[in-house]
Amino acid sequence: MSFFKEEWKRLLVYITAFLIIYHLPIGSKQFDSAVLNSIASLNAYFKEHFLFGLFPAMFIAGALSVFLKSNEIIKYMGAKANKFVAYLFASVSGLSLTVCSCTVMPLFAGIYKMGAGLGPAVTFLFAAPAINLVALTMTTSVLGLQIGIARAVMSVFFSFFVGIFMAFVFRKEEVKRIESITVCDSGDSQKPFSVNLMFFASMIALFVFAKLHSAAMFSNILLIFSAVLLIFILAKYFKKDDYDIWFTSTFEYIKKMVPLLTIGIAASAFLMGFDGKEGIIPASYISTVVGGNGLKATFISSFFGAFMYFCTLIEVPIVQGFMNNGMGKGPALALLLAGPALSLPNMLLIRSVLGNKKTAVYVGTVIILATVTGYVFGNFF
Numbered sequence: 001m002s003f004f005k006e007e008w009k010r011l012l013v014y015i016t017a018f019l020i021i022y023h024l025p026i027g028s029k030q031f032d033s034a035v036l037n038s039i040a041s042l043n044a045y046f047k048e049h050f051l052f053g054l055f056p057a058m059f060i061a062g063a064l065s066v067f068l069k070s071n072e073i074i075k076y077m078g079a080k081a082n083k084f085v086a087y088l089f090a091s092v093s094g095l096s097l098t099v100c101s102c103t104v105m106p107l108f109a110g111i112y113k114m115g116a117g118l119g120p121a122v123t124f125l126f127a128a129p130a131i132n133l134v135a136l137t138m139t140t141s142v143l144g145l146q147i148g149i150a151r152a153v154m155s156v157f158f159s160f161f162v163g164i165f166m167a168f169v170f171r172k173e174e175v176k177r178i179e180s181i182t183v184c185d186s187g188d189s190q191k192p193f194s195v196n197l198m199f200f201a202s203m204i205a206l207f208v209f210a211k212l213h214s215a216a217m218f219s220n221i222l223l224i225f226s227a228v229l230l231i232f233i234l235a236k237y238f239k240k241d242d243y244d245i246w247f248t249s250t251f252e253y254i255k256k257m258v259p260l261l262t263i264g265i266a267a268s269a270f271l272m273g274f275d276g277k278e279g280i281i282p283a284s285y286i287s288t289v290v291g292g293n294g295l296k297a298t299f300i301s302s303f304f305g306a307f308m309y310f311c312t313l314i315e316v317p318i319v320q321g322f323m324n325n326g327m328g329k330g331p332a333l334a335l336l337l338a339g340p341a342l343s344l345p346n347m348l349l350i351r352s353v354l355g356n357k358k359t360a361v362y363v364g365t366v367i368i369l370a371t372v373t374g375y376v377f378g379n380f381f
Contacts, residue, residue, distance in 0.1 A: 034270045034279045041269035041309065042262065045102075052210045053103040058257070060203050061110030062250030067191055067199070067242075068114060077116035078178055090120035091127045091159050100310065101346040102261055104128040106253050109353045118174050118354075119167025122362060125350075127159040130341040138316050139336065146381065147329060151336050154373050158337060162365050169361055195237050202230040257349055264345020268309040275314075276321070286322070290335075293328035293378030295371070301331030302370040305339035306363060307347075315339045330378015338370035 025031045064073075077086045099107075104125060112121040136155070140148025167174065191199070205226040209219055272286075273279035290301040310318070319332050342363060351359040 030278065030280065030282075033277055034273075037269040037274040037277055037279055038266035040277075041265050041274040044275070045265055049100060049103055052207075053099060054106070054258075054261070056203070056207045056210070057099070057103050058106040058253045059246075059250050060200070060207065061106035061253050062246055062248075063200070063203065064107075064110035064114055065249045066245045067196060073111055074115040074178065077111065077120040080178070081117065081120075086117060086120040087123050087160055087163060090116075090123040090163065091131070091156070093124055093127075099128050101129045101341055101343045102265070102309070102349065105257060105261075105346065105349040105353075109253065109257075109349075112353060115178060117167060117178070118170055118358070119163040121163075122166045123159045123163030126162050126341050126366070127155075130155045130337070131159060132340070135316065135340065142316050142320055143323070143332070147333055147336070150333055150373075150377055150381070154333075154337055158341070158366070158369055161369065162362065165365055166358070166362060170358060191237060195233065198229060199233050199237075202226045202233065206230060256352055260348040260352060261345045264343065264348045265309050268307065268344040272304065272308045276318075283321075284325075287325035287327060290322065290331040291326040291328065293330035293375070295375050297328060298331045298334045298374040298378065299367075299371045301327070302334040302338045302367050302374060305335035305337075305370070306342040306367050307344045308339055309343040309345055310339050328378050330374040330376075332374075333377050334370040334374030337373060338366055342366055 075081060076089050107128070108121060108125045111124065112118070116124075131152075136148060136152045139151050203226075205222065209223040209226060269279060271279050272281055273283060286304060290297045290304075305315075315336060319327070319335055322335070323329070323332055347359060347363055350362065354362070
């Protein structure tokens, strides 16, 4: 075998990397600002979302994988579960968590791996970052009652519709997946139901109240109570082997998700800016192409929103800034519907769990729904 037949791919990668680095416009104000945006967005995410968001979410996902019976997940959210119960349970579970599109991913991966049907799992995936009571309230306060109500109503509708649509499109594949999970579940060693209930309830409560950062006494009392209850359960019911399998499962999520998440957040900020600072794509250009309430403007807004990364609540002042520069209310709603539920790092993580085909259908469905909804809202309301 000749050298070029064996090594041409690797050689091509090296040459491409060399040419990109060689021609980087170092010193250009816009390029340097975009690089700083990437670093700043990672810094902000790690400060605001990693310690009290992604990190505990991965521990919860790891615990779901090893301590919770697949039968329980399948009973309430499986392909054969009562559809009304499954989707309602998924949406309410998502509603109870104030998380961004990336922090929800370990929890989504955990319940999907344990046997949740694709539809309810996707409903949870969309609902958790999109149906955020604080964000919906802030939308109404800053952008007006009309956009606030439209966002709230359509976020709930989207969460159900996207889940049901995904379940229908991939129904044959899902039957095989659920059957394989059920067959492989017989050898698991599990905790009693009452122990699991207290264990997961205390972890989720600790996760929720720690993220609130509230100064209210009642909230802090619940936070302390959840922490004490969790410590008590771990001390009384968990052994060394339990910790080993739990930490091993959690570290699998960390290895799989953190690198993709880091790349995605940095790339999103580099391309589209962060915290009011421009990326490689100028904000003035984005404002120009999403002006008015036309179909093209609404689609572009939905598309850009799907790829941008928004920390929780940040989407509202960003949309306000765009509207002050001429963005129509239709494209604004489209961005508010697609943006919080999707992002470039979120897509990379979804792909690692669902694969290319399901990820493409999910992302495409959200973008199309957001576009149609924004267009109708902008032109008829």
